[in-house]
Amino acid sequence: MGGYSNLLKLNTYVKRCKFNFFAGIVGMIICSIMYTPVPYLMGYVIDKVLIPHKSYMELYKIISVLILLHMLRYGISIVSKSLFIKVQNFVVNEVRVSMMDKIIDLPMSFLGKKEKGYILSRISECGNIGSLFSPMFVNTFLSIFDFIFALIMMITLSYKLSIIALIIVPIYFLTVKHSSNQLSESTKLMLETGAVLNGETYEVLNGIEEIKILNGKKVQLKKFKDKLNKMVKNSIKQSKQILFFMENILLVNNLASVLILLFSGILILDNQVTVGIYTAFIAYMSKIFSTTSSFASLGMTVKPVCVSIERIQEFLEMEDENTEEHEIMNEHIISISGKNLSFKYDENSENVINKLNFKMNKGDKVLIKGENGTGKSTLIKNLLGLYSPTEGEIFINDKRYSLIDKRSVRNKIGVVSQNVFLFRGSVLDNILYGQSDKRKEDVVSLIKKYNLERYIQGFENGLETEINQNGIGISGGQAQIIAFLRATIAKKDVIILDEGVSNMDVETREIIFKILEERNICNILMIISHLEEGIEFVNKTLYLKKETSE
Structure with missing residues (x-):
């Protein structure tokens, strides 16, 4: 359950706002392209302007170019991410409307057997889909372009340092993926116990009059506390996994930086690499690691969404009151x-x-x-x-x-x-x-x-x-x-x-x-x-x- 093929089921909704969707993608790709020369120019300033010539005019020119690039990138980024915010809200709301439309048409033989809290939770799952179209997630997915552009620039700057970086990348990827898998499992447990607690809360609010009449406060509070304790236990476990997730990434990242510094230092001492090249290389390497981390933990975001899409689709495909083509009653009932x-x-x-x-x-x-x-x-x-x-x-x-x-x-x-x-x-x-x-x-x-x-x-x-x-x-x-x-x-x-x-x-x-x-x-x-x-x-x-x- 929850295969990635479920993402294709959203195609119907995305088609209705395809202009915003594709325009947003193009905008984010342009942003990636515009960032590509930035670290190179920073290294150029160090190697060609500051150290040998100490030229103020040359420095001002390059800084002006960098500022212009950042400002243009800022504007394009705002526009493209705003488009995705529109897509995000449109898709989620259209799915909600589809769910409500289906609920109203479902037979009472089904609705009468389901708790209102259950139906409400099925509708609320539509909100999970929104994360697929959030600017942050889309930016993560499109960061593959950052990876490609950064890798090209790294090889251009120093193929020797690039080899070291490419050896580190798989280790970094596996570390992040292992940590994200553990975090994903603990998150599922926390969400499940949270849903149970929400159901108990809904029951309290729905039956509060009876609780008062029957003096059932102690009984209800005990049931509530038991479910709350289970959720808190899983929440603590999840928080620890988040802690390990962040620290593991930080550790590998820091060790990788030290390793790159070691080899860069040797190459600098041998006059094979300049300080400017090292500076630019580190900036590009951070992009490589950032993209690697994003893709390694992608399943943690996408998998729950795929499960939600599948559950929503199952709901939408249920037979309604009129399971076949039926005759419309146009005449008066006599x-x-x-x-x-x-x-x-x-x-x-x-x-x-x-x-x-x-x-x-x-x-x-x-x-x-x-x-x-x-x-x-x-x-x-x-x-x-x-x-x-x-x-x-x-x-x-x-x-x-x-x-x-x-x-x-x-x-x-x-x-x-x-x-x-x-x-x-x-x-x-x-x-x-x-x-x-x-x-x-x-x-x-x-x-x-x-x-x-x-x-x-x-x-x-x-x-x-x-x-x-x-x-x-x-x-x-x-x-x-x-x-x-x-x-x-x-x-x-x-x-x-x-x-x-x-x-x-x-x-x-x-x-x-x-x-x-x-x-x-x-x-x-x-x-x-x-x-x-x-x-x-x-x-x-x-x-x-x-x-x-x-």
């Missing part, structure tokens, strides 16, 4: 039926719905009744295509639901549930959620039409009242009013109230029932309710019982 419909959430569990048969036609107002656990809400989830029947079939307008695009069906169904999820934003935003052709005026008109003005005025700032995530600070009844307006403003073919008035006060409930009775707001109305008072207007009742049909 009938819904079920034939021998059975459903269970897990292969090893009992059927929640067992061999259910029903038929609903345009104009029907259906009360769905049954004790808790008889599958009323489960039936709704099947009708919405969130889950597929284990056996039997649902028919929409006498067409098999399994052959119809589920999203096109949902576009024609409005739902008001007992526990309404509200999104961060205003009351108006939540009412218009998912509606591209409706505006505030439409909402205001609908509120007046339903005589619900005083309920909207009950919000602090009316329709502009800001709602926190999941409706914190909004009562259950207010949330259901918002959901009712959201379900009816788009003139859906089917309206479903799954205990959709259970949190409303009696007066509000009566208003909603009156609307449902007197107004033709949809083709088919379904109501799940333990309360039967006020819904005498239904013309059909569907009874659900365990292990029985209609």
Whole structure:
């Protein structure tokens, strides 16, 4: 797992910003070329200007050239690295969008079995990809040009010293690679225990209310500390490996410099090498060692990214709700039926719905009744295509639901549930959620039409009242009013109230029932309710019982 071939899977995203990508590469190569003469000119100053002639004018000229080279290189470097920052952010964000797009389309049979923390961690892995396009990493990869140019200049300056340097390079490479491999292993362990700790932290935050109610602070803290201690242990191990990694590189680098100094000193004493050549040679050798070190430790950066890419690709290739080409439902829904419909959430569990048969036609107002656990809400989830029947079939307008695009069906169904999820934003935003052709005026008109003005005025700032995530600070009844307006403003073919008035006060409930009775707001109305008072207007009742049909 995590082969380097996984890098090619990013090709689709890189193509979309190929100009910035290739322009950035060209810019960095130009920077490498521009650096090439710098050490040579520094050596030239020492040998040809300072020592023999002591010429101020010649010194000023060469220094001016060096300054100009550095300034030009600085400008080109800033531009090219800025391009890669754009590429980095673009690719990571596009992969995140792809992940979110896939998550929304995944079947509930998968999402219902996965913890939110797990899904969140899969999305967060997209951030790992960004390191491939960071200016520092790209510069490391392109430093091969520094290596080539520096080696050419070293051989030009002194082939004898170059031979010594080339003997040292493999030793340096193997030392760095060995140290980086050990560091990579300890980093994996630290990241794994860190992920476990994050999962525990997420559980604490998610269940803090229950922890308080059950006085579970000591138990939870013990679990947290145990996982924290494991992470700290691996973190210390990683820090030690980093220490050895840095010190090993420094030791080999220093010994190599001393060795080069020894041979350079001998050649200087024999008048075969000048002080300027030695100075320039050392500068080029530092480039050689820097590139060697970068490539030796490259796997430490790239390997985890390749693993992340593979895991992301596996996620993106999962089958979504519509696994094949499905027919788009363009016509209005005028009938819904079920034939021998059975459903269970897990292969090893009992059927929640067992061999259910029903038929609903345009104009029907259906009360769905049954004790808790008889599958009323489960039936709704099947009708919405969130889950597929284990056996039997649902028919929409006498067409098999399994052959119809589920999203096109949902576009024609409005739902008001007992526990309404509200999104961060205003009351108006939540009412218009998912509606591209409706505006505030439409909402205001609908509120007046339903005589619900005083309920909207009950919000602090009316329709502009800001709602926190999941409706914190909004009562259950207010949330259901918002959901009712959201379900009816788009003139859906089917309206479903799954205990959709259970949190409303009696007066509000009566208003909603009156609307449902007197107004033709949809083709088919379904109501799940333990309360039967006020819904005498239904013309059909569907009874659900365990292990029985209609």
